[in-house]
Amino acid sequence: MTHSNPQNGDALGVGTRLAHTARDPRAQHGFVNTPLHRGSTVVFRTLDELEGAMRADTRTGPYIYGLMGNPNSRELETMLARLDGGAGAVVVESGLAAVSVPLLAMLSSGDHLLMTDSCYGPSRHICNVVLARMGITTSYYDPRIGAGIDALIRPNTRVIFMESPGSLTFEVQDVPAIARVARARGVTTMIDATWATPLYFRAIEHGCDIAIHALTKYQSGNSDILLGGIVARDEDHWKRVKHTAEAHGHYAHPDDCSTCLRGIRSLEVRLAWHQASALEVARWLESRAEVARMLHPALPSHPDHAIWKRDFTGASGLFGCVLKPHPRGRAHLKAFLEGLRFFGMGFSWGGFESLVVSSDVRSSRVAAPWTDEGALLRFQIGLEDPRDLIADIAQAFDAAARA
Numbered sequence: 001m002t003h004s005n006p007q008n009g010d011a012l013g014v015g016t017r018l019a020h021t022a023r024d025p026r027a028q029h030g031f032v033n034t035p036l037h038r039g040s041t042v043v044f045r046t047l048d049e050l051e052g053a054m055r056a057d058t059r060t061g062p063y064i065y066g067l068m069g070n071p072n073s074r075e076l077e078t079m080l081a082r083l084d085g086g087a088g089a090v091v092v093e094s095g096l097a098a099v100s101v102p103l104l105a106m107l108s109s110g111d112h113l114l115m116t117d118s119c120y121g122p123s124r125h126i127c128n129v130v131l132a133r134m135g136i137t138t139s140y141y142d143p144r145i146g147a148g149i150d151a152l153i154r155p156n157t158r159v160i161f162m163e164s165p166g167s168l169t170f171e172v173q174d175v176p177a178i179a180r181v182a183r184a185r186g187v188t189t190m191i192d193a194t195w196a197t198p199l200y201f202r203a204i205e206h207g208c209d210i211a212i213h214a215l216t217k218y219q220s221g222n223s224d225i226l227l228g229g230i231v232a233r234d235e236d237h238w239k240r241v242k243h244t245a246e247a248h249g250h251y252a253h254p255d256d257c258s259t260c261l262r263g264i265r266s267l268e269v270r271l272a273w274h275q276a277s278a279l280e281v282a283r284w285l286e287s288r289a290e291v292a293r294m295l296h297p298a299l300p301s302h303p304d305h306a307i308w309k310r311d312f313t314g315a316s317g318l319f320g321c322v323l324k325p326h327p328r329g330r331a332h333l334k335a336f337l338e339g340l341r342f343f344g345m346g347f348s349w350g351g352f353e354s355l356v357v358s359s360d361v362r363s364s365r366v367a368a369p370w371t372d373e374g375a376l377l378r379f380q381i382g383l384e385d386p387r388d389l390i391a392d393i394a395q396a397f398d399a400a401a402r403a
């Protein structure tokens with residue numbers, strides 16, 4: 001595979017690996033980056049060549065057809081597999097497809113799935129609607145259950161799905177404890193590890209079989225593409241995921257793969273900025289009278305701070321907070337959100353620009369009820385100057401108080 005440094009990549013610093021993995025200027029007339037390879041058909045000169053390609057490993061062998069991979073998707077998959085330390089990766093067209101494909105790869109009619117109650121909303125929809133229609137039952141569990149998950153495993157439980165921290169409510173799961181139980185009981189573990197990226201949380205090292213990343217977020221980093229990545233610990237999981245993705249016709253466009261790989265090259269520097277700025281804003285918010293509690297795993301006040309400190313090497317730029325209930329309810333919230341100048345109100349995260357969303361998870365939670373009365377907010381802290389962001393939030397709080 002293309003790799004400009006034949007040495008063992010893991011001995012090198014992460015910035016070096018991000019810069020040098022999965023590209024080969026010598027194969028591109030000296031150009032630093034691999035050009036786009038748009039295409040469906042690949043032509044062969046001989047029948048032997050064609051038949052050989054059909055039998056080859058799609059991670060390293062000759063290309064067969066656009067759906068099975070092209071130089072741009074292969075480079076991105078190589079990067080993802082190396083960063084997570086997995087046997088192989090599969091890229092698909094969105095983060096949500098990176099959730100659905102491994103579930104469909106590992107579950108069949110009559111199987112049982114254990115899903116964290118803190119999961120991303122559309123992941124819940126996959127379970128309640130798509131999998132349910134196929135005769136696959138889902139039980140939601142308290143994200144803080146840890147090794148207690150053992151009691152929920154049934155004879156037909158095939159998958160335990162985690163998301164840590166939960167992307168709206170920020171519970172940090174005891175992944176090693178859950179993974180240990182799952183391994184002992186022969187259950188596959190998957191984790192939506194989008195928040196931390198492999199730079200701040202190594203899901204496979206912590207015992208997971210499949211790591212899921214919405215590459216739409218930090219890896220691409222500019223809010224201009226959708227993409228998902230699935231990394232499998234071993235050959236067996238990789239093959240099942242790869243075959244399922246192909247069988248359903250999932251595909252990642254070479255332009256998007258190339259754009260994402262360009263983003264990944266600078267991931268370490270960007271994440272460090274997101275982390276520092278988010279902590280500065282979160283600490284300031286924690287001191288404000290309007291805030292009931294912060295939901296940031298790197299703050300000592302977070303109930304799962306000790307687990308975060310044990311398992312993660314950093315925090316990204318996404319966190320939440322609960323506001324104190326306000327007598328003017330939605331009108332106050334509306335005035336605050338609409339008064340913000342630098343925070344776009346919108347979904348997704350991981351780009352250069354700051355965002356905010358409010359959500360109400362009280363009606364969807366079933367295993368670990370959400371009882372806070374005040375508004376639940378989620379902030380994505382972008383690459384702006386954090387002092388400007390703090391001043392912006394302060395003026396919006398003041399404007400909402402006067403409204």
Ligand SMILES: Cc1ncc(COP(=O)(O)O)c(C=O)c1O
Nearest residue numbers: 094095096120167194214216348
């Ligand atoms: C935790 C998490 N997982 C998966 C996704 C889905 O990613 P995409 O928007 O690329 O489908 C999102 C999107 O917001 C997310 O927040």
